[in-house]
Amino acid sequence: MAGRLREMRCELSFLKNADGSACFSQGSTCIWASCSGPGDGHASKANEEAMTLDISYRANCGDNKFSVLNNIIQSTISKAINLELFPHTTIAVTIHGIQDDGSIGAVAINGACFALLDNGMPFEAVFCGVLVVRLKDELIIDPTTKQEASSTGRVLFAVCNGADGHPEVCSMDAIGQWDFNQLEAAWSLAQPSATAIFEFYRSVMQRKHSIDEH
């Protein structure tokens, strides 16, 4: 098992017109995420009881009408934020893939979380994304594009902290042939990586707020 995350970098509030934004990268994979809202939305999408999420992942090329990542990002955010706090409103989260060198799904989830944190959204549980792939019976975390293309199985975990403080699965997409033992091993590998990502979140937010104090 190879369990090392690539170097993470994050710049917050770099888009002036968005309520929250983040430029986040893991290794050479980089995304820009922006978050605008809660605010007025189209009447046809208005929900009397909860906030409406408008999630859009856009790759740097191709048709961006639909993306396979929209579903997992939307589901994760809907569990991490109490949407009933903001009825009759809409929040738009847009993630642009700037450069893809593997684990774009996990990086997009992390970037979305940073944009929401930058916006000051009240979280029930902060979340992060971790991708684990199987390459010749070895599990690799945060793979590059080359490793991902050669893999025989992929699992994308969206992880949040449970009530007992331990990481728990918030969403999961797995493809490829997995038996339960391999899947459990992938989850065991993802947990310390998720803890490391949460530590990174903490350090970035501490740096942001310490600058604001001056």
Next chain:
Amino acid sequence: MSSEVLRGIDPRGYVSTFIREGVYPDGRGLLDEQKLVFKQGECGGVGSSVVSTQGVTVSCTIEASVSLVSDATLVDIQIESSQQLAEKDAEDYNNLLLSLFTNEHFIRRENLRCLDTSEKTLPLEWQLHVTLKVLSLEGSLLDAAVCAIGAALADTKLPSIALDHADTDESAIEKTQIQADYRTVHKLSLEEPLMCCSFGIFVDSGAKKNDEILLLTPTLEVIAVCRSTCSVVVGKNDLMVLIRERGRLSQFSLIKKMCMITAERRRKFVESLRSVV
């Protein structure tokens, strides 16, 4: 208080009353399987099926066309959007089902080569156009869609191809050189059939222990109060080929139970498919 009033004002309380007794509101056991009915060859195309399970009815029609050998995708799937299924959801399911084809869990790419009357492979490939129509949607679409595609592929019969183009001829193959010969038909060489089951994980906040309770194929009413949902697709050797979990899951070991239940259901489906063939 009338049960209907409770159902309207506190759906979670209404459902948890039944789940504590180990049944759904309709009386079904929490892990009891729903009946699955399928019929092949009724919807036209080179292969087709209609599958009905847990309130969802889906028809699948497969059309085929011949193409030159290339790296292009050989299968395209379209779920026709309807009033019951939004375009965004239809596209999402399209991508999921297409990923099963791309990863060769339904059929390997090399088994889509055209064959002549003597079963010799030709430098031509079959392109399959899979169309799914949702006839009713009162539960999980993925369960019925995976079975429908599997049954339609098992029903598919493709004609032999007569190719009037020498092996040593380096010029491009013309359309006029390709003829379909319906006197000899071939069935597709498929991978082991897949089975999809959807589960809900319910947490009874009123109970002393907040254990996660596993529910097999919950109805839409129960899904709305579940903490999380999970769809598991199982294939050959009882391995999980696709898992889609949405919501918080603290007991990871529940996935093992989901896999076992889906594998058992798959065995019954495979026996039924083989008995029809």
